[in-house]
Amino acid sequence: MDGTMGLRALLxxxxxxxxxxxxxxxxxxxxxxxxxxxKRQTVDTAVDGVTIRSLKVNxxxxxxxxxxxxxxxxxxxxxxxxxxxxxxxxPKTAFISDFAITADGNAFIGxxxxxxxxxxxxxxxxxxxxxxxxxxxxxxxxxxxAIHLNIGPRSKATFxxxxxxxxxxxxxxxxxxxxxxxxxxxxxxxxxxxxxEPQGISKLxxxxxxxxxxxxxxxxxxxxxxKKGHVLFRPTVGQQQSCPTCSTSLLNxxxxxxxxxxxxxxxxxxxxxxxxxxxxxxxxxxxLNKNVVFVIDISTSMEGQKVKQTKEALxxxxxxxxxxxxxxxVLFGSEVQSWRGSLVQxxxxxxxxxxxxxxxxxxxxxxxxxGGLLRGIEILNQAQGSLPELSNHASILIMLTDGExxxxxxxxxxxxxNVRNAIRGRFPLYNLGFGHDxxxxxxxxxxxxxxxxxxRIYEDHDATQQLQGFxxxxxxxxxxxxxxxxxxxxxxxxxxxxxxxxxxxxxxxVAGRIADHxxxxxxxxxxxxxxxxxxxxxxxxxxxxxxxxxxxxxxMLENHVERLWAYLTIQELLAKRMKLEGKEKADLTAKAxxxxxxxxxxxxxxxxxxxxxxDQDGLEPVIDKPPEDSLxxxxxxNHAGFQQLVLQPPGTGLPPPHPPPLxxxxxxxxxxxxxxxxxxxxxxxxxxxxWGAGSKEPRKAGIPGGGSAEA
Numbered sequence: 001m002d003g004t005m006g007l008r009a010l011l012x013x014x015x016x017x018x019x020x021x022x023x024x025x026x027x028x029x030x031x032x033x034x035x036x037x038x039k040r041q042t043v044d045t046a047v048d049g050v051t052i053r054s055l056k057v058n059x060x061x062x063x064x065x066x067x068x069x070x071x072x073x074x075x076x077x078x079x080x081x082x083x084x085x086x087x088x089x090x091p092k093t094a095f096i097s098d099f100a101i102t103a104d105g106n107a108f109i110g111x112x113x114x115x116x117x118x119x120x121x122x123x124x125x126x127x128x129x130x131x132x133x134x135x136x137x138x139x140x141x142x143x144x145x146a147i148h149l150n151i152g153p154r155s156k157a158t159f160x161x162x163x164x165x166x167x168x169x170x171x172x173x174x175x176x177x178x179x180x181x182x183x184x185x186x187x188x189x190x191x192x193x194x195x196x197e198p199q200g201i202s203k204l205x206x207x208x209x210x211x212x213x214x215x216x217x218x219x220x221x222x223x224x225x226x227k228k229g230h231v232l233f234r235p236t237v238g239q240q241q242s243c244p245t246c247s248t249s250l251l252n253x254x255x256x257x258x259x260x261x262x263x264x265x266x267x268x269x270x271x272x273x274x275x276x277x278x279x280x281x282x283x284x285x286x287x288l289n290k291n292v293v294f295v296i297d298i299s300t301s302m303e304g305q306k307v308k309q310t311k312e313a314l315x316x317x318x319x320x321x322x323x324x325x326x327x328x329x330v331l332f333g334s335e336v337q338s339w340r341g342s343l344v345q346x347x348x349x350x351x352x353x354x355x356x357x358x359x360x361x362x363x364x365x366x367x368x369x370x371g372g373l374l375r376g377i378e379i380l381n382q383a384q385g386s387l388p389e390l391s392n393h394a395s396i397l398i399m400l401t402d403g404e405x406x407x408x409x410x411x412x413x414x415x416x417x418n419v420r421n422a423i424r425g426r427f428p429l430y431n432l433g434f435g436h437d438x439x440x441x442x443x444x445x446x447x448x449x450x451x452x453x454x455x456r457i458y459e460d461h462d463a464t465q466q467l468q469g470f471x472x473x474x475x476x477x478x479x480x481x482x483x484x485x486x487x488x489x490x491x492x493x494x495x496x497x498x499x500x501x502x503x504x505x506x507x508x509x510v511a512g513r514i515a516d517h518x519x520x521x522x523x524x525x526x527x528x529x530x531x532x533x534x535x536x537x538x539x540x541x542x543x544x545x546x547x548x549x550x551x552x553x554x555x556m557l558e559n560h561v562e563r564l565w566a567y568l569t570i571q572e573l574l575a576k577r578m579k580l581e582g583k584e585k586a587d588l589t590a591k592a593x594x595x596x597x598x599x600x601x602x603x604x605x606x607x608x609x610x611x612x613x614x615d616q617d618g619l620e621p622v623i624d625k626p627p628e629d630s631l632x633x634x635x636x637x638n639h640a641g642f643q644q645l646v647l648q649p650p651g652t653g654l655p656p657p658h659p660p661p662l663x664x665x666x667x668x669x670x671x672x673x674x675x676x677x678x679x680x681x682x683x684x685x686x687x688x689x690x691w692g693a694g695s696k697e698p699r700k701a702g703i704p705g706g707g708s709a710e711a
Contacts, residue, residue, distance in 0.1 A: 043237060043247060045185040049078030053156070054188040057178055059257075061195040062553060062560040063270050063277060064167045064174065064509070065567070068094075075156040083150050086159040089142040089179060095567065095601035096135075096145070096623060098162035099608060104155050108613040110623065112600050114593055115607045137626050140458055142179075147610075147621060164601075166567050169260075169281065169507035170473060173203075178255040180210070185240050185249050193257050195229035196557075198270060198549050199279075200262040204229045209253035224259070227552070231257050267539030269524060271546050273558040274514050275565050276491070278484060278524050278539070281507040285478040286531040288394040289324040291343055291383055291427075295376040297401035297434075298333045299367040306402055306434055306459065307363060313467035314358045320475065321346040326390060328379050329354060332372025334365025334407045343383040343390065366407035370415045373399055373429075377422040384426065392532075394477035394501055395427035400457070400467070401443075402434035412442050420449055428452035428500045432470060435459045445579045451500035476504035479528040479535055484510050486525075490518040495568040502528065511565035519543065566599040574604060 045051050053073045060067045068090075076082045090096070099110035138144035151157045167174040178191055195201065204224040207216050219239060221232040233255060242250040268279040294317075296310065314329075321327060326343040330336065339357050344350050376397050383390045409415055423429060429450040431443035434457045443454040457466050479502040486494065494512040502508055514522055519541065528535040550557055573592035577585050589605065596603040608623040 043185065043241065045187055045237060045247075046077055047184045048082070049076060050082055050084060051075045051077060052182060052184060052186045054190075055182055055186045056188070056190045056192070059176060059178075059191075059193045060556070061167065061176075061193070061197075062556055063197060063564070064169075064279070065164070065560040065564040066167055066176065067164050067560065068162065070161045071158065073156060073158045074151075076151050076153060079153045081150055081152050083148055084157060085146055085148045086161070087144070087146040088161060089138050089144045090161075090163050091165055092137070092141055092143050093571075094163045094165040095570075095603055096161065096163045096608065096625075097600050097602070098160070099610070099623060100160045101147075101149065101157060101610070101613065103149060103151050103157035106612065109611050110608040111611045112597065112602060112606050112608045114597065115605055115624070117607075135624055135626055140456075143626060145623065164563060164567065166509070166564055170505065172505040173258050173260045176257040178257075180208070180251045180253060180255050182249060182251055185237050185247065186251075187237060189235055189240065189251070191231070191233040191255055193229075193231040195224070195259060196227055196553055197229075197259075197261045198227055198545075199265070199268055200226055201229045202260050202262045204231070204257070204259040206231045206233075206255070206257045208233070208255045210250055229259055266537055267524070269539050269541050270549075270561055271514065271519065271522070271541050272550065272561040274516065275562045276512060276514055276522070276541075277561050277564050278510045279507055280482075280484060280502075280510070280526060282478070282502075282535075285504075285535075287322070287504065288392075288477045288480065288531050289322070289326075290477055291326045291380055291390055291393045291395040292321075293328050293330060293343075293376040293379050293397050295330045295332065295372045295397065295399040297367060297369070297372070297403065298331045298361060298363050299365060299403060299406075300333070300363050301367070301403045301437070302363055302434075306463070309463040310400065310434070310467065311358050312464040313471075315355050316464070316468050317471050318351050318355050318358070320471075321351065323347065326383065326393065327354070328376075329357065330372055330376045330379070331361055332368045332375075333363065334368060336368055336371040336375050338375060338379065342379060343387075367401065367403050367405055368407040369399075369401055369405040370409035370418060371407075373397075373415075373419055374422055377419070380427060381422070392529075394480050396474060396477070396501075397423075397427060397429045397452075398432065398471070398474075399429065400432040400434060401438060403437050404439050404442075412439070416442075416446055416449060419446055423450050425451065425500075430454070430470075430474065432457050432467065434463070441578065444575075448575060449579060473506065474501075474503055477501045478504050479530050482508060482526070482528040484508065484524055484526050486512065487518075487521055487523065490515055490522050493565070493569065495565070495572055509568065511561075511568050513565070563599060566595055567601070570595050570599075570601060570603055 051074065053075050055072045056070070058069045058071070070088055072086060074084050076084070086101075096110075101108040135143050135145045145161070147159075149157055167176070176193065180191075182189065193206075195204070201224040204222060206220050206222045207213070208220065211219060219233060219235055221230075223230050235251070240249045240251055242248045263281060263283040266282055268281075270277045270279075294314065296314070298307070302310065318327075323346055325346045327346055328341070328343050329339040331338070339354060376399070380395045380397060384395065404410075405412070405415060409418065419429065429447055429452040431447045431452070431454040433440045433443050433454060436459075438456075440454065440456060447454040455470055457463055457470075460466075480500065482499040482502050484497040486497075491512045491514055495510055497510045499508055510524075522541055524539040526535070526537050526539070570592055573588050573595070577588040577592065580588060592603065593605040595601075596606045602608050602623055602625050604625050606625075609620045610622075611620070613620055
């Protein structure tokens, strides 16, 4: 296909309704909305002849399972065709499950299939750049989805996107954050959040970053009673205006809903349609004292803001350590050094000395990551073995690095083996990857193999708060060696049901299938170790209560419990396959793919094609999920060293046109199975905008993730 297709003069109007989940506290208070004068209601909402007639976000939550639908209707009032774009952002943890477009009387429906089947078509669609719908990383927690559509004069188009995810409890709350950015006034704008929690809702709050507290209290309606909670934000056109005489919108920022549930009952078992969900978050437990070792990268790549922010966070964290805790610090550059070399109690004198040590240390050398981790593990192991009074504490290892291993043992598989053999399942390892130069997949696998998790720390002004926020989530262990057990002849297909530690403010969630006619024998036994005693409880199903819940929520409850199980199972399979190879990995991949197709989720193994929609070459757009650690588009270009990329289909001839045509579209996509390149879409030629007059051959440019591209 010739690159001149993009020369058509088309106006673009972007519609955006950006949805994410974050752990952010909220505030606000309920009252009615203020009246708006008739004069303000008559403002013209059209931009270049295009009007957003409606933009609605509907979120229904049933027992932590969130089902979102974004619906937008746009009208072309012009006498000629216009190009419009549906441009939204969704959480990286969410799965798209449906997408449909109705335009000029025609319906175009999404069809989910395995990625291998869709890949060649995806490549062609991305090369054509006409109707290709792309999903790519956007910011820290979101993925951006955009699709462009040409609609005729005096006609309309309706977009409907559905996606789903399970809400995770962090710091004593569940958070829904909707980033709102329609970029023009909307005739009918609405955010409607409906929450149903069988335990009963204990708190519910909402606010908008683009509204003052006073205005938010007038515009945001919120209420909760018993099992039900509701939030409604429906501003009129006048209330959307950035000023009384402006045609621009003030809707630009985060809309946040936060809630939690009652914890009066220790057991929270939900059963429907031969599936169960078990939520475990006991309250009123005594905090366990902890043994914690911080392993910090002090290689020269940490210079500047990174080391400054790391020190600020460590100083704050040391100030928050409880008197009954024990701790030490390990630093690794080319050499490995520790502050004390053994655990010491968090007395005021020891904490002051540790803070002085943090203020004074300086950067040196390369990255002996293996040596630093093994030293930290050794300190924890020695304390557990030689100091009986510390053996009942909750031990935690936290490592922060900004790069890859370059000193000592550098082979990743050997490092993984060394760490596994040293920890031997005794305590969790949490890895923090600072910036985008880390091998984050490597850190994730290492954490998963050792009962922890990895988190990326973004190079930004709030890196200190990111580090502190992570520590806050693991600062207060309440139980260790937690097991949730179910009768083996009654249940199957269990999600993860053993956890090394349970932390205050979090929640353990287990789901599975119940065999036919086995509900009467279904139960859950919970075993763990708490402060000074063993923790044990048994949970039974209240069948009468389940019938009442089904009457209240109906089919939605049955559907959401099963899809919650499917979502958790697929997420766990995708995580496990990261650390496997060969037949084991292939078997897990096949199982995850089968479930993704059965429950119609767009996952890293599936793609969604838009049936019936095609460009001039008959190519359908395809929706894909980007890799877990893929970079946002702008960051990818900076990371790769490209100032500007001009993309053309292969075979269009050399040299590239001068000046470079700016209308060409850039496609950044994940690798397909068997494809060597990541980041830059295979099959596209990336060319530098500056070519010498005599250039006849393209140059090779390295692409993050491996491989190269013609440049």
